[in-house]
Amino acid sequence: MTITEVSKKYGLSADTLRYYERVGLIPEVNRNKSGIRDYTEEDCKWVEFIKCMRSAGLPIEVLIEYVTLFKQGNETIEARKELLTDQRKQLVEKMEDIKKTIERLDYKIERYEQAVVIKENELRRTDD
Incomplete structure (x- = not known):
């Protein structure tokens, strides 16, 4: 595969991809006769692994x-x-x-939703 x-x-x-190769995150990719990178399935597995780890x-x-x-x-398995x-x-x-942050946000959002309902009810009462 090409780059x-x-x-x-x-x-x-x-x-x-070039950076990952340059710093050694993926093995040096073979090149074809024209000097264009030619990614193997194994190279792609490394790219996928590094992308997954970086996104985490x-x-x-x-x-x-x-x-x-x-x-x-x-000898480096351990x-x-x-x-x-x-x-x-x-x-x-x-x-x-x-998870704790999401719970706190959920709490705050719920409080704002309650405040909106209260405000809407107050506005209805003044319109009556």
Whole structure:
């Protein structure tokens, strides 16, 4: 796949894909005879993984560390697992914080809805 095709498929700009490659988040992509990037299915799996992790809020630095460990082979399995476990824990904590914020917003919205109803009732009474 060309960079344009991968860009469209994953909703990432070509510049983002080049950046991910440059900083080592995705393996160096092979190029065809014309020098155009030629993404393999494996390359696309990396793009999908990185996009998922980034959209969840994982920092670039953590992902670079993960990919670096991955490239070192099976002796880093435990370290990779620990890194992902730590990130998962942080995401769960963020999710709980977001849940509390949503609950608070729901409460505030409900209060405003009640205030609107009260105001409408008062206006009806003055019209009678």
